[in-house]
Amino acid sequence: MSALFDRIGAIGVVPVIAIEDAAAALPLADALLEGGLPLAEITFRTRAAAEVMATLHERRPELLMGAGTILDEASLRAAKDCHAAFGLAPGYDAAIVAGAAAIGLPFAPGIMTPSELGAAIKQGATLCKFFPAGIAGGPKALSGIAAPFAHLTPRFIPTGGVTEGNLAEWLALTSVLAVGGTWIATTADIAGGRWADITAKARAAVAAVRAARGG
Template sequence: MTTHIFDQLASIGVVPVIAVDDAKDALPLADALLEGGLPVAEITFRTDAAAETIATIAAERPDMLVGAGTVLSPDQVDEAVKAGAKFSLSPGIDADVLKHAKTKDMPFAPGIMTPSDLQLALKLDCSMVKFFPAMPAGGPKMLKAIAAPYAHTGVGFNPTGGVTLDNLSDWLSMPQVRAVGGTWIASKADISAGNWSHVTENARQAVARVAEIRESA
């Protein structure tokens, strides 16, 4: 299941990373992303509305691949599973959280920033990791240097934090990068204002840019 889910994320190439303050926005958000051709969302556990938002999208928009972000504890793994999340991620790495996620058959990509982090992730059988915070940590050049000695392991990366439409090609040109995390696609400002057309346009541009990058590779 883990490989299958992460293969789906890789086929899409970009995952909107979203904080939702009010679960009433769940379906308009999902519809805006779907209309833009982006059937995936990482709903972060940074707000009290996260679990309900995930549950609503999972139940009402089954075509949407919805995951949980900023999952920091075993209890939040349980919340994500109960809500119907298909995958989970975190900004850092915690062995207890990863072990618990494995017992729940929850595909989990922990955050890493150093080779030592990455080796811990590999020891815990992670097939994909989040490189976070991507730009402050050194950007594409840093990830390329970190990933090189581990290319033979097949581990994939999901850079998040400072990734934009303009630097998307710098990330996706690396074979180890399966998909990027995009916080720009559905901002809190657009969600609170109900500016769904802007979310749709951002999603459409991201999808088009991924296709363009991969066609020219």
């Protein structure tokens, strides 16, 4: 699990993707890969999500694929069946955290408060999504929430309100493994087949992470 999270951390930015049409899975993956971004979180916000993940696993195994918006046992099972490398959720649900551990799926529950973080850590979570990162108070809020748990070394993927323009502020926190965001491959861009735009935004995001980390 630590090796997987190290891979995510090395990339530094996770495109959060809601894709409506499974036929767009391969062009989307190719656009991200061409932009130097071999990572994606495919969310269960659409009916196509499971088919998209199964397609990507089979046809684009070089893309490190996670399953997002895991809110129930059915989504958790689907993520495993579709060979997602890891799972994430916007909130904390003890049953989902336990279920992910039981099936061997590396999982990052969502947290927004010290109580949620403490509960997640107690269940063995070492990586959490901080969501919704922007309206929850930004980097200063995460720093304050995480401070009492620093000796336990939790890591975070802030998502929600993160952009290319502010990702450096998040990555300045040593507890932030990577940032997540929808701006790289929006639902509208995918539906419109704007693959070159997605490639350009992926390349810019990778460059912004590199710059934030001092090259």
